[in-house]
Amino acid sequence: MPYEPPTHSVERSLRATLGARTVAGVDEVGRGAWAGPVTVCAAVTGLRRAPEGLTDSKLITPKRRARLAAVLGDWVTSYALGHASPEEIDDLGMTAALRLAAVRALEGLPERPDAVILDGKHNYLGGTWRVRTVIKGDQSCVAVAAASVIAKVQRDTAMAELGPEYAPFAFADNAGYPSPVHRAALEELGPTPLHRMSWSYLDALPRWQHLKKVRQPVESGEQLGFDF
Known part of the structure; x- marks a missing residue:
C-alpha cells in the first residue's frame, strides 16, 4: 500500500520556534505484549535525507525491518535504547514504565x-x-520512524534469543505478544518470569489467575513538563 515518506517538518518547526538544535524522535514497542519489557528508542537524525523505505516499523516486513535497522544504526546521528522490565511494569503501571524507559533512552x-x-x-x-x-x-517524522524501526528490531531480536529457554511460548514468532501458541503455553505451563503478572490475560486462565498481581497506585510528584 503506498504511503507518504516521513519528513523533517516537525524538526524544522521545533528549530524555528524553540531554537532546538538537537531534536530526538522517540517511539516505543512492547506496550501490548504479555511478556517481555517495554522498549523505547530515542533517535537523533538531524536533517539528513532518510534512507529509502523508512516508515513506521509496523508497515514493514520483518526482513525489510532488519535490513533497514542495520542501515539506520550507522545513518542516525545517535540513538539509545531504554527498557522497563515486566516487574517495573507491574509495580508502576504502563504509563510510568513508559516514562522510565523513555528517560533511560534519552x-x-x-x-x-x-x-x-x-x-x-x-x-x-x-x-x-x-x-x-x-x-x-x-509515519510522518523521520526521527520517530527511525526510532520505531530500531526499537522494534532490537526488542524482537532480544525476545527471539530467549526462544530456546522458553520454546513452548514461541517468543521468536510472537515477541511476547498474544497469539494462539502463546495462550496455549500459558494455559498448560503458567506464566514465566518474563510475563507481566498484573495483566488481565491471567483472568482467562483459571489455573493461574491466583498469581495475578494487584498493582497499588503510585503517587508521583513529577512535573507535567512542557508540551509544544
Missing part, C-alpha cells in the same frame, strides 16, 4: 536533546523535557 544519548518528538497523542514523558506529541509520528 539519558543514554551522548547529548541531551533540546526537544523531543513523541509518537502518539499523550505526553507520557513529563519531567522537564520539551515535548511535541505527534499522532502517527512514526
Whole structure:
C-alpha cells in the first residue's frame, strides 16, 4: 500500500520556534505484549535525507525491518535504547514504565536533546523535557520512524534469543505478544518470569489467575513538563 515518506517538518518547526538544535524522535514497542519489557528508542537524525523505505516499523516486513535497522544504526546521528522490565511494569503501571524507559533512552544519548518528538497523542514523558506529541509520528517524522524501526528490531531480536529457554511460548514468532501458541503455553505451563503478572490475560486462565498481581497506585510528584 503506498504511503507518504516521513519528513523533517516537525524538526524544522521545533528549530524555528524553540531554537532546538538537537531534536530526538522517540517511539516505543512492547506496550501490548504479555511478556517481555517495554522498549523505547530515542533517535537523533538531524536533517539528513532518510534512507529509502523508512516508515513506521509496523508497515514493514520483518526482513525489510532488519535490513533497514542495520542501515539506520550507522545513518542516525545517535540513538539509545531504554527498557522497563515486566516487574517495573507491574509495580508502576504502563504509563510510568513508559516514562522510565523513555528517560533511560534519552539519558543514554551522548547529548541531551533540546526537544523531543513523541509518537502518539499523550505526553507520557513529563519531567522537564520539551515535548511535541505527534499522532502517527512514526509515519510522518523521520526521527520517530527511525526510532520505531530500531526499537522494534532490537526488542524482537532480544525476545527471539530467549526462544530456546522458553520454546513452548514461541517468543521468536510472537515477541511476547498474544497469539494462539502463546495462550496455549500459558494455559498448560503458567506464566514465566518474563510475563507481566498484573495483566488481565491471567483472568482467562483459571489455573493461574491466583498469581495475578494487584498493582497499588503510585503517587508521583513529577512535573507535567512542557508540551509544544
